[in-house]
Amino acid sequence: MTTTAPATIDELIDREQQRFAQSHPVSRANWERGKQHFLYGGPSHWMRRWAGGFPLYVDEAKGARLFDVDGKSYVDFCLGDTGGMCGHAPEAVTQAAMRQLQRGTTTMLPTEDSLWVGEELARRFGLPYWTLTTSATDANRGAIRFARMVTGRDKVLVFSGCYHGGVEEAHVELRDSKVALRNMIHPNGVDHSRVSKVVEFNDFDAVRAALAEGDVAVVLMEPVMTNFGMIPVAEGFLDFVREETRRTGTLLIIDETHTISSGPGGYTRLHGLEPDFFVAGKAIAGGIPAGIFGVSQETAEKIWAAVPYVNPRQRQSAHLGIGGTLAGNALTIATMKAVLESILTPANYDRMIANAQRLAEGARRVIAANELPWHVTQIGARAEIMFTPRPPRNGAEVIATRRGDLETLLHAFYMNEGILVTPFHTMFLMCPATTQAEVDHHTRVFEKFVALLKAEGIA
Known part of the structure; x- marks a missing residue:
């Protein structure tokens, strides 16, 4: 009787990127076409940095939701890395x-x-x-x-x-x-x-x-x-x-x-x-x-x-x-x-900040329940999960402790589960249209991600 060895993080990233490629054939074909005429594949070189291996091609964005050319929808916590903080098409x-x-x-x-x-x-x-x-x-x-x-x-x-x-x-x-x-x-x-x-x-x-x-x-x-x-x-x-x-x-x-x-x-x-x-x-x-x-x-x-x-x-x-x-x-x-x-009114800020707090608390519950050495920071309407026991004090601590491979895996997993976050690190932003249900969807997906890591002996 043979047993399968646990997957490494790199193998899990490959698995998630394959899942992404199989479920996004139109975006994948568009990316190949775009590489023929854009210096780095897309209108901006930033667009190549998404963890799926290629970016989504967007059909429509409305409120806190994004819809791609493959017919899939996403809860958008990236919001254009703050450019869409008001929500899409308000x-x-x-x-x-x-x-x-x-x-x-x-x-x-x-x-x-x-x-x-x-x-x-x-x-x-x-x-x-x-x-x-x-x-x-x-x-x-x-x-x-x-x-x-x-x-x-x-x-x-x-x-x-x-x-x-x-x-x-x-x-x-x-x-x-x-x-x-x-x-x-x-x-x-x-x-x-x-x-x-x-x-x-x-x-x-x-x-x-x-x-x-x-x-x-x-x-x-x-x-x-x-x-x-x-x-x-x-x-x-x-x-x-x-x-x-x-x-x-x-x-x-x-x-x-x-x-x-x-x-x-x-x-x-x-x-x-x-x-x-x-x-x-x-x-x-x-x-x-x-x-x-x-x-x-x-x-x-x-x-x-x-x-x-x-x-x-x-x-x-x-x-x-x-x-x-x-x-x-x-x-x-x-x-x-x-x-x-x-x-950007006081009432909308109250709603955004409350949802950021809700997301942070949900993620902290998952982390605590699984006794993981991770933390969540919330400031105003944004929150971030980092794979260290406490918030860093400076850039040197980030460099010394950052888990870029684990971040990439999480981001690719999120995309396959209908969530978008800032691709450069795991930061979430709320807009006025973000709902409690969308925040709670993140908590469930994050819990699912942790279960994957535990099953593979990584967490």
């Missing part, structure tokens, strides 16, 4: 976009809707002056450029393993106490140590030492790290960073592209932070590409001192080296107004 955004499409989309001139949007951004997030961009990446780049302009310094301080879009200065991590490129990003000829300083998140002493040299123009940070596994902030760390930046004449950017899920005014308003620049993107216009950055009164006055308003006697005003002709276009403004007015 009615208020759809109607606003349709109205504006009929009236013109981009003119490089303001509409009256922009007056309401500017007032609401100031009321909601607490900074008085705003600039619109086409992405959070562009917003971060603009804030960094302003910071260098008014401080006369060149370096940007970031935290190891951070992610701030396509900002070159943030493509870094600490490796052997030196600046290195993060997350398998390929070198491109830039000497990142000339433009960036990198320290570990929650490291008080390292922040103080890095700023003491007086060459840092700005600290760029999330208030809670969310893109390298969710890393909660240590007690007092945000206040400390604010104190040290002020003491050393360094500016501070709080990037809330993800943590805007914490509440109507983001993590900044919820916790009384006082950044010099506030950045958000993705979700702020309901899926229409957009970014914003707000500026404090003191910082705005420094910017105006360097670059005054237009002198009407001059033929040309100074170019600030940021933005583009599509920034602040009429379509983006119209959808942003709809989002701020009708979707």
